[in-house]
Amino acid sequence: MKRKVTLKQIAKELDVSVSTVSKALRNSKEISLDTRTKVQAFAKLYNYRPNNIALSLKNKRTKTIGVIIPEIVHHFFSKVISGIEQEANNRGYNVIIGLSNESFDKEVINIEMLANGSIDGFILSVAKETLLLQDYHHFYETINQGMPIVMFDRVVNEIACDKVVVDDKLGSKKAVAKLIDSGCKNIALITTKDYVNVGKLRTQGYLEALEEHKIAPKASLIIKVGENKDKDIEIETLEKEISALFEKEKDIDGIFAVNELYAISAMKIAIQKGYKIPEELSIIAFTDGVLSKHSIPALSTISQHALEMGKKSATMLIDKLEELVEEEKYQTEVINTTLIERDTTK
Amino acid sequence: MKRKVTLKQIAKELDVSVSTVSKALRNSKEISLDTRTKVQAFAKLYNYRPNNIALSLKNKRTKTIGVIIPEIVHHFFSKVISGIEQEANNRGYNVIIGLSNESFDKEVINIEMLANGSIDGFILSVAKETLLLQDYHHFYETINQGMPIVMFDRVVNEIACDKVVVDDKLGSKKAVAKLIDSGCKNIALITTKDYVNVGKLRTQGYLEALEEHKIAPKASLIIKVGENKDKDIEIETLEKEISALFEKEKDIDGIFAVNELYAISAMKIAIQKGYKIPEELSIIAFTDGVLSKHSIPALSTISQHALEMGKKSATMLIDKLEELVEEEKYQTEVINTTLIERDTTK
DNA sequence: TGCTTTCACGCAAACGTTTTCGTGTTGAAA
DNA sequence: TTTCAACACGAAAACGTTTGCGTGAAAGCA
Numbered sequence: 001m002k003r004k005v006t007l008k009q010i011a012k013e014l015d016v017s018v019s020t021v022s023k024a025l026r027n028s029k030e031i032s033l034d035t036r037t038k039v040q041a042f043a044k045l046y047n048y049r050p051n052n053i054a055l056s057l058k059n060k061r062t063k064t065i066g067v068i069i070p071e072i073v074h075h076f077f078s079k080v081i082s083g084i085e086q087e088a089n090n091r092g093y094n095v096i097i098g099l100s101n102e103s104f105d106k107e108v109i110n111i112e113m114l115a116n117g118s119i120d121g122f123i124l125s126v127a128k129e130t131l132l133l134q135d136y137h138h139f140y141e142t143i144n145q146g147m148p149i150v151m152f153d154r155v156v157n158e159i160a161c162d163k164v165v166v167d168d169k170l171g172s173k174k175a176v177a178k179l180i181d182s183g184c185k186n187i188a189l190i191t192t193k194d195y196v197n198v199g200k201l202r203t204q205g206y207l208e209a210l211e212e213h214k215i216a217p218k219a220s221l222i223i224k225v226g227e228n229k230d231k232d233i234e235i236e237t238l239e240k241e242i243s244a245l246f247e248k249e250k251d252i253d254g255i256f257a258v259n260e261l262y263a264i265s266a267m268k269i270a271i272q273k274g275y276k277i278p279e280e281l282s283i284i285a286f287t288d289g290v291l292s293k294h295s296i297p298a299l300s301t302i303s304q305h306a307l308e309m310g311k312k313s314a315t316m317l318i319d320k321l322e323e324l325v326e327e328e329k330y331q332t333e334v335i336n337t338t339l340i341e342r343d344t345t346k
Numbered sequence: 347m348k349r350k351v352t353l354k355q356i357a358k359e360l361d362v363s364v365s366t367v368s369k370a371l372r373n374s375k376e377i378s379l380d381t382r383t384k385v386q387a388f389a390k391l392y393n394y395r396p397n398n399i400a401l402s403l404k405n406k407r408t409k410t411i412g413v414i415i416p417e418i419v420h421h422f423f424s425k426v427i428s429g430i431e432q433e434a435n436n437r438g439y440n441v442i443i444g445l446s447n448e449s450f451d452k453e454v455i456n457i458e459m460l461a462n463g464s465i466d467g468f469i470l471s472v473a474k475e476t477l478l479l480q481d482y483h484h485f486y487e488t489i490n491q492g493m494p495i496v497m498f499d500r501v502v503n504e505i506a507c508d509k510v511v512v513d514d515k516l517g518s519k520k521a522v523a524k525l526i527d528s529g530c531k532n533i534a535l536i537t538t539k540d541y542v543n544v545g546k547l548r549t550q551g552y553l554e555a556l557e558e559h560k561i562a563p564k565a566s567l568i569i570k571v572g573e574n575k576d577k578d579i580e581i582e583t584l585e586k587e588i589s590a591l592f593e594k595e596k597d598i599d600g601i602f603a604v605n606e607l608y609a610i611s612a613m614k615i616a617i618q619k620g621y622k623i624p625e626e627l628s629i630i631a632f633t634d635g636v637l638s639k640h641s642i643p644a645l646s647t648i649s650q651h652a653l654e655m656g657k658k659s660a661t662m663l664i665d666k667l668e669e670l671v672e673e674e675k676y677q678t679e680v681i682n683t684t685l686i687e688r689d690t691t692k
Numbered sequence: 693t694g695c696t697t698t699c700a701c702g703c704a705a706a707c708g709t710t711t712t713c714g715t716g717t718t719g720a721a722a
Numbered sequence: 723t724t725t726c727a728a729c730a731c732g733a734a735a736a737c738g739t740t741t742g743c744g745t746g747a748a749a750g751c752a
Binding site: 052057096115117268296 | 349350395396397398399400402403408410417418419420421424425427428431440441442443444445458459460461462463487491492607610611613614617636637640641642
């Protein structure tokens with residue numbers, strides 16, 4: 001087993017100095033053609049590759065981006081990662097991943113682990129617990145140490161950093177307007193509690209759409225889902241609530257859910273109860289993912305263009321890292337949403 | 347903005363040497379209690395954290411694991427990553443991700459990028475194109491340089507390294523046996539082309555199960571799906587084939603698909619054609635994911651325990667890295683499969 | 693006083709690079 | 723023959739750590 005070969009070893013072998021080897025490999029004309037070709041041949045033979053760690057230390061940059069997301073087993077987040085990775089790789093950067101599992105502590109630990117030189121900057125989406133606790137010291141500290149952060153989707157407005165968000169309110173309005181336009185009169189909303197800002201915004205969009213169409217909102221048509229660490233239990237509870245909702249509100253003809261899973265759960269109950277979709281009941285979900293695409297019937301959704309979000313986030317971060325953009329100038333990029341009409345809308 | 351503080355800066359500020367600071371921080375009794383407390387207080391105040399890169403260079407280990415997978419927007423792979431990340435974090439390791447997108451070139455590039463000091467070892471699942479080309483030089487080179495590799499799921503048998511696999515053949519047999527036991531007589535198989543080894547093994551399991559139950563296999567009941575870079579087109583093509591299959595073979599009463607998506611596609615066509623599931627047609631998919639869990643009706647599947655695969659892979663790699671296990675001793679861990687009965691089987 | 697410990701700290705090397713600044717040799721111009 | 727530029731290369735510093743070893747001063751002992 002031949003271990004990794006270093007400049008020093010090549011130098012010793014060829015009886016020249018380390019600096020000569022380094023220069024020869026970079027084709028410096030300071031070195032004679034003779035020596036250059038000799039060194040290069042030797043390096044090729046032994047498959048020499050400069051040690052990234054040493055380069056990082058010297059250059060004070062790692063060419064690595066740290067990404068921290070709440071969970072990875074999730075279509076939206078994995079798609080964003082995919083986008084980040086594409087853009088990062090194109091620009092010669094690596095991506096290192098940390099998962100917070102929606103936990104404040106894990107988010108802090110991950111940030112601290114990575115912030116000590118391992119990476120050049122962060123792209124992250126804030127954990128729900130952090131949002132709930134409203135403790136953002138780890139973000140401030142990171143930024144203070146001169147490490148740029150780009151937040152996407154779940155952002156904290158009061159923090160001065162670049163952000164990539166979806167126009168949640170407008171997206172929701174689009175969805176609800178579509179439902180109304182297609183004839184729905186009693187549209188239920190399945191959303192999260194208000195401390196999740198995207199949930200809150202989507203709720204606002206729902207309300208505004210109703211208002212603009214002169215429809216009075218009814219509190220009894222709104223379900224705000226409580227968090228549960230165990231997703232299965234969360235969904236089970238939700239399904240009971242939905243079931244109760246259908247019993248109580250017999251004239252529901254439209255459902256808008258703030259994510260796929262809530263929508264699918266609603267659809268499942270609706271199908272059980274014999275609703276014809278979309279004739280008697282239309283459904284639209286925020287967030288487009290595999291579930292929507294492959295459900296039967298296929299769900300109409302608001303696509304957030306997760307891939308684009310990822311790419312855009314990476315672009316903004318790398319631009320800042322490479323100083324193509326002013327350091328203290330923070331931007332918030334809004335990604336458009338698109339209504340994807342499938343089989344649950346008329 | 348206060349930049350990251352280093353030992354040197356602390357040393358200068360406190361008018362001692364760098365080594366004194368270093369020792370003081372590690373609470374060496376070589377340093378007087380006075381100085382120790384003073385240094386520690388100062389370090390705390392300025393939030394000193396040792397630079398990971400410098401430590402990596404010095405210790406010749408990065409405490410980082412490189413993971414290369416074909417795609418991340420995929421329930422199985424993201425679940426495996428989740429498992430790897432859990433175990434790695436527990437043991438104080440970071441995880442850095444590379445995506446091959448099933449491409450040989452990207453796989454090679456990713457490995458080369460990471461192998462030059464950025465990480466201590468690899469966990470990977472081989473790209474389909476690599477499997478097709480059968481060019482494994484990048485794996486051999488990596489191993490030769492003393493960097494351990496753990497392959498999971500899509501492995502190359504001839505390479506000497508640790509492996510974590512699922513008993514694909516046995517899993518398939520379980521599934522097909524279940525179909526037969528519940529009364530199915532004409533079971534169709536939807537699988538991949540044979541160069542994908544897991545597909546091949548699952549096909550074998552299907553055939554063996556039939557054989558053991560004295561059922562003669564019929565080639566006309568088997569669909570081998572061709573790859574297409576564009577997944578949508580691949581699925582569209584598949585759906586046409588499935589549709590044709592139903593037309594030609596009227597007495598199909600069971601379907602075994604080697605992954606969720608193929609199964610869902612089949613179910614979609616079957617529902618369109620009016621089959622009652624599971625009464626007239628049973629379906630089982632290999633690979634358990636969100637789609638299966640939330641489809642309507644919910645798909646019965648063979649679970650591969652992706653999380654466990656991830657954890658096990660990480661355990662094996664880290665054990666090797668920390669020399670808790672002999673270097674030249676390679677193991678192949680087989681993860682059990684479980685039949686998860688949901689609503690598409692009787 | 694002279695010797696030996698002990699204490700408390702600094703020096704320097706090492707990890708693998710890149711790069712600036714010498715420096716010795718050669719050949720040519722004066 | 724002297725002077726000087728060009729050439730080809732080496733030494734050393736720097737990035738931020740850790741650690742073995744050396745050392746000056748104080749203190750203890752005879």
